[in-house]
Amino acid sequence: MKTAVTISLVTEARGGPFVFWDGLEDGCAQAARLGFDAVEIFPPGPEALPAAEIRELLDRHGLALAAVGTGAGWVKHKLRLTDPDAGIRARAREFAASLIAAAGTLGAPAIIGSMQGRCDSGVTRAQVLDWLGEGLRELGSRAADHGQPLFYEPLNRYESDVFTRQGDAAQFLQEQAGDNVKVLADLFHMNIEEQSLAEALRSLGSRLGHVHWADTNRRAVGFGHLDPAPLLAALRAIGYSGYLSAEVLPLPDSLGAARQSVESMRHWINQS
Numbered sequence: 466m467k468t469a470v471t472i473s474l475v476t477e478a479r480g481g482p483f484v485f486w487d488g489l490e491d492g493c494a495q496a497a498r499l500g501f502d503a504v505e506i507f508p509p510g511p512e513a514l515p516a517a518e519i520r521e522l523l524d525r526h527g528l529a530l531a532a533v534g535t536g537a538g539w540v541k542h543k544l545r546l547t548d549p550d551a552g553i554r555a556r557a558r559e560f561a562a563s564l565i566a567a568a569g570t571l572g573a574p575a576i577i578g579s580m581q582g583r584c585d586s587g588v589t590r591a592q593v594l595d596w597l598g599e600g601l602r603e604l605g606s607r608a609a610d611h612g613q614p615l616f617y618e619p620l621n622r623y624e625s626d627v628f629t630r631q632g633d634a635a636q637f638l639q640e641q642a643g644d645n646v647k648v649l650a651d652l653f654h655m656n657i658e659e660q661s662l663a664e665a666l667r668s669l670g671s672r673l674g675h676v677h678w679a680d681t682n683r684r685a686v687g688f689g690h691l692d693p694a695p696l697l698a699a700l701r702a703i704g705y706s707g708y709l710s711a712e713v714l715p716l717p718d719s720l721g722a723a724r725q726s727v728e729s730m731r732h733w734i735n736q737s
Contacts, residue, residue, distance in 0.1 A: 466700065468730045469503040469531035469710035470496050470723055474513050478540045482653070482683050482714050483507060484723050489522060495720065497526035499727050505710045507534035509541055510560070511567040519571055531708045532616060532675060533568035535561045538580040545582030546600035547593045547627065558600050562607045569611025574674070576649055577604065578618040583625045597627060598641035605646040616675045617642070618649035621657040629658040631665040635672045647674025651712065652691065656681045663695035670703050678709040678730060685713050685725035686733075693733045709734070 472492035473483035485492035489506070496504050504523075508514055514533065523530060538544040544557035557580055565575040577600075584593045601617060608615040619634040620627075628634040631650055638646045648669055652662065654677075659665040666673065680689030711726035 466706060466734050467502040467529075467531075467708050468500075468727055468734075469505050469708040470499075470501045470726060471505045471507065471710065471712045472496075473507040475507055475509050475537045475540055478507070478536065482679070482712055484711055484713060484715055484726070485719050486715065487719075489519070493522055493526045493528055495723060497528055499723055500731075501528065501723075501727055503529035503531035503708060505531045505534065505708075505712070507536055508564070509537045511563040514567040514571065516567070516570045530568070530571050530573040531710055532574050532576050533564055533571075534576045534578065535564045536576075536579045539582075540579065544580060546577070546580055547582035547584075547596045549585055549588050554596060554600065558603055561600075561604050565604060565607045565613075565615065566611065569608065569613050572613070574608060574613040574616055576616045576618060576675070577601065578620060578649070579624065581617070581620075581625055581627050583627055593627060594637065594641070598637070601638070601642040601646050605642050609645045614645050614647045614674050616649040617646050618651055618677075619654060619658075620651075621654040624654075629654070631655065631659065632668050635669055638672065648672050649675040649677065651677035651679060652686075652696070653677065653679040653681070653683045653713075656691065663699040666696060666699040667702060673703065673705055673707075675707055676700070676705070676709050677712040678726060679711070679713045683714050684716050685711060685722045686729040687725050688716070693729070694736070697733045697736060
């Protein structure tokens with residue numbers, strides 16, 4: 466398993482659960498200094514990811530790109546894959562596709578999280594799932610064109626009511642989205658929704674694509690009451706070799722959150 470830390474470039478999301486906020490140069494320099502393997506970037510749009518400049522920056526700091534988030538589609542542009550308005554759904558797919566292409570050019574996957582939307586009043590859940598399946602099939606195919614998976618993140622009930630549990634999401638993806646769309650398991654969301662985090666991870670098997678490493682209070686692991694031991698055992702049991710990525714609140718500050726995150730990752734990855 467490898468380590469990653471989040472960098473947000475979306476000013477509208479400032480104060481949210483991302484570690485670094487002061488630009489890519491600053492975030493990459495600090496991530497490299499602390500010994501992370503990679504960064505996970507949340508850009509306002511594809512224009513924030515010029516391929517040549519990003520490659521040079523990552524190479525200079527000895528970092529990989531773990532993933533690219535599409536959350537600005539909702540936070541900044543109010544686009545959702547399940548919006549009742551067909552025009553908004555089309556623009557949501559177009560925006561997500563543009564970030565999938567930018568990420569793919571850099572050899573990284575993209576994430577669908579808040580852009581999934583929620584079940585609005587007046588629209589049946591079945592209709593919402595049809596729209597979500599349609600969007601994920603198209604976007605999963607776009608990701609495959611770049612040789613990358615697409616990550617779908619179940620959220621907790623306070624952020625979305627589409628899928629909140631890992632197993633339900635995995636079954637939906639298997640039936641509606643194909644093998645190239647993987648589950649992103651966020652430990653903070655899981656702590657709210659799952660009876661057993663370890664069993665939920667175990668049940669995903671090869672469907673698990675990415676892990677957001679966060680404690681029960683959405684701070685860095687070790688600043689809450691999460692017990693990582695059974696979670697790492699579950700990840701090893703299913704042969705997970707991807708990233709543990711710190712998507713956490715920058716508390717007590719960005720540096721403190723980053724340092725605690727990477728120290729906790731190293732500790733638990735190295736446990737026998």
